Amino acid sequence: MIWSGEIGSLELFFILLFGFFYILYIFRTVRAARALGTTHRRVFYKIVLRAAYFALFIVALLGPSFGESTKEIKSIGKDIFIAIDLSESMNAFDIPPTRLEKIKFELKEIVEAFSSDRIGLIMFSNEAYVQCPLTYDKSALNLFIETLNTNLVPNTGTDFGPPLKMALDKISDDKETVTRQKSKIIILISDGEDFGDNTASIAKTIEEEGIKLFTLGIGTSQGSKIMTQRGFKKNRDGQDVVSKLNPVSLKKIASATSGKYFEINGSQNDVEKLINTIGDIEGELRDSKTMDVSANKYYYFLSLALLLIFLDAAIKIRTVNV
Structure with a gap:
């Protein structure tokens, strides 16, 4: 006993x-x-x-606990890859303190909301890099989020194709799940227009694979100047560059993959809606174990x-x- x-x-x-x-x-x-x-x-x-x-x-x-019985313990969760735009325009401060700092704060909220799921980070501009592979380690994930800055990637434009292709490859190659149920999610975060040529074909593949794609735009229609280490960013004519939110590409991708578009601007913050939408997606069975237990x-x-x-x-x- x-x-x-x-x-x-x-x-x-x-x-x-x-x-x-x-x-x-x-x-x-x-x-x-x-x-x-x-x-x-x-x-x-x-x-x-x-x-x-x-x-x-x-x-x-x-x-008192006595007698033996068996109980099936199931491990259920989602795989979430978050692709974050780190182009220089994310240093604009129309969303205080800056767009990037605001996103970093909201990412920690997302990590907290899905503490039992695996989350990975991809950073991109016109190229994409894995900042953190899919992991359950939320402390390490928050550390990677904190280190995000626009100096980590080349700043020669914005291309949604590379991060989507990388997220698709990483999330599709995973062999840990034991069922065929799809609960794989990609979140694409950016403030600008997509200048890539392969985004549409990659989005089509994502749709065919049954992977959920959500996009999150950040910025305002009025925009703001872009702060750099040498002052405000200027164009070829020496004029200050003003970065404005351009949600057209983000909305187009979300629509093409049967996903949803969310936005953070001066008057709204859809992160809670994004969390609720992802939370409604059924988790995937990763592992199942039978344990001997005693009942009280x-x-x-x-x-x-x-x-x-x-x-x-x-x-x-x-x-x-x-």
Whole structure:
């Protein structure tokens, strides 16, 4: 038999207190019976009865577990690859403090929301790189998120094709799942227009594979200047570059893959909607194990104790009222 609890100082105190007062009660009962000239032997039936259900209460409190049964433990989750645009325009500050810093904060919220799922990070501009492979280690993932900056990738334009192709390859090659159910998700985050040529064909493959693709745009229609290490970014004519959110490409990809487009701008933040949408997707069975477990059978002892209390109340002793 296995016990989920143990007799501590508090339980021991109440047991001793019960014993002390009940011994005192027995002494007074015997003395009263002798004074009345009656027998006091029958009262001991009640003493045994009450001691029994008090002991049963203690046993139930300790949570006895016995008997063996098997229980199937299933590991269910999703695979989520997040592709983050790290082009220089993500340093624009129309979404304070900057678009990138805001995204980094929201990514930590997404990681927290899907703590039982595997999440990976891809950073891109016109090229894509795996920042963090699919992992359950949320501490490491948050560390990678914190280190994201626009100096990590070449800044020669924005191309959605490479990160989508990389996410598709990585998420499709995974061999850990044990069912064919699809619960693989790609989140593409950017603020600008797609200048790639292969995005449409990759999006078609994503749709055919049954992988969910969601896009998240960040920025405002008014836009802002872009801060660099040398001051504000300028064009060839020496004028300050103003970066504005261009959601057309993001909406087009989401529509082509039966996904959804979400946005962070000056007046709305759809990250909570994105989290809820992903949360509604059924997880995938990764592993299944059968374990031998013991069940807590406290209710047997509690039920018997309650039955004895009922008998105690129902049985009357004529010799001495107790």
